Amino acid sequence: MAKKVGVPRGLFYYQYFPLWRTFLEELGAEIIVSDYSTKRILNDGVKASVDEACLPVKLFHGHVLDIKDRVDYLFIPRFTSISRDEYICPKFGGLPDVIRHSINNLPQIIDTEVNLRKSGRNSWKAAFEVGRNFTCDKKLIKKAYLKALEEYRAFRKQVKSGILPCDILDKRRKPVQPAKGKKLKIMVIGHVYNLYDSFVNMDMINKLRSSNVVVTTVDMIDDRIINTKAGALQKKMFWNFGRKAAGSAFHMLDSADVDGIIYIMSFGCGVDSFVCDLIERKIRSESDIPFIIVTIDEHSGEAGINTRLEAFVDMIRWRKKNETDISAYG
Numbered sequence: 001m002a003k004k005v006g007v008p009r010g011l012f013y014y015q016y017f018p019l020w021r022t023f024l025e026e027l028g029a030e031i032i033v034s035d036y037s038t039k040r041i042l043n044d045g046v047k048a049s050v051d052e053a054c055l056p057v058k059l060f061h062g063h064v065l066d067i068k069d070r071v072d073y074l075f076i077p078r079f080t081s082i083s084r085d086e087y088i089c090p091k092f093g094g095l096p097d098v099i100r101h102s103i104n105n106l107p108q109i110i111d112t113e114v115n116l117r118k119s120g121r122n123s124w125k126a127a128f129e130v131g132r133n134f135t136c137d138k139k140l141i142k143k144a145y146l147k148a149l150e151e152y153r154a155f156r157k158q159v160k161s162g163i164l165p166c167d168i169l170d171k172r173r174k175p176v177q178p179a180k181g182k183k184l185k186i187m188v189i190g191h192v193y194n195l196y197d198s199f200v201n202m203d204m205i206n207k208l209r210s211s212n213v214v215v216t217t218v219d220m221i222d223d224r225i226i227n228t229k230a231g232a233l234q235k236k237m238f239w240n241f242g243r244k245a246a247g248s249a250f251h252m253l254d255s256a257d258v259d260g261i262i263y264i265m266s267f268g269c270g271v272d273s274f275v276c277d278l279i280e281r282k283i284r285s286e287s288d289i290p291f292i293i294v295t296i297d298e299h300s301g302e303a304g305i306n307t308r309l310e311a312f313v314d315m316i317r318w319r320k321k322n323e324t325d326i327s328a329y330g
């Protein structure tokens, strides 16, 4: 009988799920994904996790609780780095231990370390280690790994073309198409788990599209452009997310190809507090592009988000129409 592997629908789910699914299924596993994020899942996660955790980590606890009793394994890789010479938030590195500490009666956790800081080839090392939970056949693991990479590249290509991960992976939700006519272009910056989980961001992307906005995210910008623009920073950013967020925001500023920028920030996120400030300073000092920060936590209400989005979009339109596009900052 196929071993059941539980994948919590949180954190890097919207970045890597197509890769994980293909790899594990090729090895004969049955994938059980936790339910879409809901108030119940969030509340369960909040109760199970420590108060200091950020919203995405609390929500992840809820997703683990949702599937833990239905699976043989939980798939929670220990991500240290996903790119050369860069790190990601340390909360990812400690995640399997935090989950073990906070939640009782867990199945076996597949917590293989993924550390690509020194070499991208370490991804094969991690895949081999995960694969050994299912087979001793190295050739089969290699085959599954190559197929998963192929699937992942196809997924990334779709995202680059403007079909966002939430449009592909969130089957409950229908992507809204902006209406015909004059559209605004707004860039939304944030971590994948804030950008593409429509419960967490209260379906911000579809709401913007309904207001006739074309949404651009970091994932749609060419990696070479991001790297070149991020190279303008005085010091190399060692956060993977920070480089991508700053590089793509700077690109938008330089190309003047955007009508506004929204930064979705998780309350309690150290990385966001630093990266967002860096981007905001650059925008305020070098351009008059409208910019807002939307901070989300477990208490965020939909009415508050709706009002801020509507006001932001209206302000951009009115400014274009009535004020010769001059910023209120002068």
Ligand code: SF4
Pocket: 054, 055, 056, 057, 089, 090, 091, 092, 191, 266, 268, 269, 270, 271, 272
């Ligand atoms: S980067 Fe921020 S939001 Fe993401 S896990 Fe770390 S603290 Fe939480």
